[in-house]
Amino acid sequence: MDQLLFASEVFINGLMTGVMYSLVALGFVLIYKASGVFNYAQGVMALFAALTLVGIMDGQVPFAHLINAAFGTHLSHFSWTVTPILAILLTAAAMVLLAILIEKLVLKHLVGQEPIILFMATIGLAYFLEGLGDVMWGANIKTLDVGLPQGISDTVEQVTANWLGYGFFIDRLDIWATIIAALLVAALVAFSQYTKQGRAMRAVADDHQAALSVGISLQFIWIMVWSIAGFVALVAGIMWGTKSGVQFSLSLIALKALPVLMLGGFTSIPGAIVGGLIIGVGEKMFEFFIGPLVGGATENWFAYVLALIFLVFRPQGLFGERIIERV
Amino acid sequence: MKLKLAGLVAGAIMAAAPAMADLIVPNLSYRTGPYGANGTQYADGFNDYFTLLNERDGGIGGEIIQVPECETAYNTEKGVECYEATKAGALVFNPLSTGITYQLIPKVSIDRKVLYTPGYGRTSAKNGQVFEWVFNAPANYWDGASIAVKYLLDENGGSLEGKKIALVYHNSAYGKEPIRTLQELSEKHGFTLIEVPVEAPGQEQKSQWLQIRRDKPDYVLMWGWGVMNQVAIQEAANIRFPMENFIGIWWAGSELDVMPAGNGANGYKSLTFNGVGTDYPLYEELKTHVIDPGKASQGGQHVGSAVYSRGMYAAVVIAEAIRKAQELAGTSAITPEQLREGFENLDMTDARLTEIGLPDFGPAFTLDCANHGGNGMARVQQWDAAEKKWNLITEFTEPDAEVLDPLIAEDSEAYAAEAGIEPRTCD
Numbered sequence: 115m116d117q118l119l120f121a122s123e124v125f126i127n128g129l130m131t132g133v134m135y136s137l138v139a140l141g142f143v144l145i146y147k148a149s150g151v152f153n154y155a156q157g158v159m160a161l162f163a164a165l166t167l168v169g170i171m172d173g174q175v176p177f178a179h180l181i182n183a184a185f186g187t188h189l190s191h192f193s194w195t196v197t198p199i200l201a202i203l204l205t206a207a208a209m210v211l212l213a214i215l216i217e218k219l220v221l222k223h224l225v226g227q228e229p230i231i232l233f234m235a236t237i238g239l240a241y242f243l244e245g246l247g248d249v250m251w252g253a254n255i256k257t258l259d260v261g262l263p264q265g266i267s268d269t270v271e272q273v274t275a276n277w278l279g280y281g282f283f284i285d286r287l288d289i290w291a292t293i294i295a296a297l298l299v300a301a302l303v304a305f306s307q308y309t310k311q312g313r314a315m316r317a318v319a320d321d322h323q324a325a326l327s328v329g330i331s332l333q334f335i336w337i338m339v340w341s342i343a344g345f346v347a348l349v350a351g352i353m354w355g356t357k358s359g360v361q362f363s364l365s366l367i368a369l370k371a372l373p374v375l376m377l378g379g380f381t382s383i384p385g386a387i388v389g390g391l392i393i394g395v396g397e398k399m400f401e402f403f404i405g406p407l408v409g410g411a412t413e414n415w416f417a418y419v420l421a422l423i424f425l426v427f428r429p430q431g432l433f434g435e436r437i438i439e440r441v
Numbered sequence: 442m443k444l445k446l447a448g449l450v451a452g453a454i455m456a457a458a459p460a461m462a463d464l465i466v467p468n469l470s471y472r473t474g475p476y477g478a479n480g481t482q483y484a485d486g487f488n489d490y491f492t493l494l495n496e497r498d499g500g501i502g503g504e505i506i507q508v509p510e511c512e513t514a515y516n517t518e519k520g521v522e523c524y525e526a527t528k529a530g531a532l533v534f535n536p537l538s539t540g541i542t543y544q545l546i547p548k549v550s551i552d553r554k555v556l557y558t559p560g561y562g563r564t565s566a567k568n569g570q571v572f573e574w575v576f577n578a579p580a581n582y583w584d585g586a587s588i589a590v591k592y593l594l595d596e597n598g599g600s601l602e603g604k605k606i607a608l609v610y611h612n613s614a615y616g617k618e619p620i621r622t623l624q625e626l627s628e629k630h631g632f633t634l635i636e637v638p639v640e641a642p643g644q645e646q647k648s649q650w651l652q653i654r655r656d657k658p659d660y661v662l663m664w665g666w667g668v669m670n671q672v673a674i675q676e677a678a679n680i681r682f683p684m685e686n687f688i689g690i691w692w693a694g695s696e697l698d699v700m701p702a703g704n705g706a707n708g709y710k711s712l713t714f715n716g717v718g719t720d721y722p723l724y725e726e727l728k729t730h731v732i733d734p735g736k737a738s739q740g741g742q743h744v745g746s747a748v749y750s751r752g753m754y755a756a757v758v759i760a761e762a763i764r765k766a767q768e769l770a771g772t773s774a775i776t777p778e779q780l781r782e783g784f785e786n787l788d789m790t791d792a793r794l795t796e797i798g799l800p801d802f803g804p805a806f807t808l809d810c811a812n813h814g815g816n817g818m819a820r821v822q823q824w825d826a827a828e829k830k831w832n833l834i835t836e837f838t839e840p841d842a843e844v845l846d847p848l849i850a851e852d853s854e855a856y857a858a859e860a861g862i863e864p865r866t867c868d
Contacts, residue, residue: 127651134645179740248477253472253473253477255701259703265705359701363668370645410612411639411640
């Protein structure tokens, strides 16, 4: 009985962790769906967004170290701090600005190139953003507190203890992440289904040549999609950064999104969600049942194994579009 | 014209390269990558102490110390490249990475360079009869494991019988180092050891902490580095694990590790072999000669932090070994062989640390031909979240030599057999 309860606790926590993975995977899907670009820089965008958010909240002077070195000043912080809501809005605006710059300076010059060229451009972008984030805001680990609660949920623990005789652990941050992810997905679906810009985005995703022929601006759509992906990166950065502090490792959460994408498909928003949940639950259950037998620490590799098993049966992923090319 | 050009080129090369008489101590640092936040602080402390000696004293024994820096990104291949790129004329290396250390151990023996790995690297390098060129004083990982258990023994009236101790460790060569020692200690003291590996980098540890919540260990020890530490401390707070029963190795004991968890980290403990904070006379000197004139590494933003202090302590030990080598050799322009002699005759006394301006900052220890690791002493510090500072809560404690000495002998002899090394005799 105890084992069943423990396994149930692991299962639920796996689902919650899966939501956190999905948040990262969503950004990849949005850009890939609209432009066919696999954005290697998505993880770094989450780091950059979180760094910018903390910097704005703390009133940090951007590029302070550079300015101090050049002019012999001792700048560090402004005399103000910014509320989390305002800082999130300002960071979202910064991500829009970043999207505009990426379109103007990188993507515009690569229209019509092979997807691999665009992919390589995003690798360059990732390294550039990594360095820019460090130079702008410093390489220190920063504490991020936007007011999200953390720690065990007493309610869940008490209710499950009363009902089942064992109090389940669920992190309140994970509960919030689930709510926020659900709202985010609902907003994205509503946007793509019911707004003019959303329909234009879907048209570009379906056939960008045809979309161009009916007057849809590819430039505008790309900026819009990268802005939305930037906002999704900000949300992922807030969730992961609240847990571990904002630091370079945030960029590595992209590695957690890859098996989710392989499993859910690169073009499906529901795929990113379901894929995240399957990976989250799968890796946690495997670690719980099999981990102790093989020395533990199985999660990183098992996520990829699970995704590969799915690929054998559905190469396009669970929700991906099947591509059939006839010669 | 050609002569002028050749002259200019030669001048440029001479200006760029360290002067031949300078003492070269490369800093294989990492300021980028997942461990860059820690690496930056360590490198700053290391650089600043040598800058102080250069600015205040004109170097050591009249020789300026050059500290060329090379970025390893905590990557073993890059670390080896950095070693190869900076080894010409270099005296000693301190790569702050167990992975890089393992790769450099055979190389330094061939190149005849000193490798100094305080608190990290290969534990059995303490045996100077086998590892002639490697030094790991004042303490190594096995010392750390033993001191943690000794501390818990003190906390439990001398007995850990029937207790459960979990080891949460970075699933790497570094993280696995204490396992053997803890297994021996668990047999000796009758506690149950639960091993909980965390895959690097350690951003996600839900499974591990659910396991700890289920198994309910009395204590948790942690061998972590980088993001693994911050996440582990946060997860421990999340499951309401009593922080005073959670003890990290010294590499899981910096401000960077505890700050993200805020008040949740209050009471967390870690081992340390160096002092923290700026309440030492040396910092006045540092302020006058390095920070105020704008010569501090990275502007001096990390001065006094736990990892900065450890980097500075490494530089202090190297500087003292250089002094001893100069004294023994009767020359200021020493060679790596002479520096090794300096290390093997090093006597870090409390009086000398006080003279340097760092009273009670590190343990007193002596090294010799056979003992390259000192007496392995460390102490326990505890985090005060309200004051945002570490408080030292024990004196320096010696590890359990009865358990450790045979392990060191066994491991170093195995290495000697594998590498075809005939252990030297030390009289």
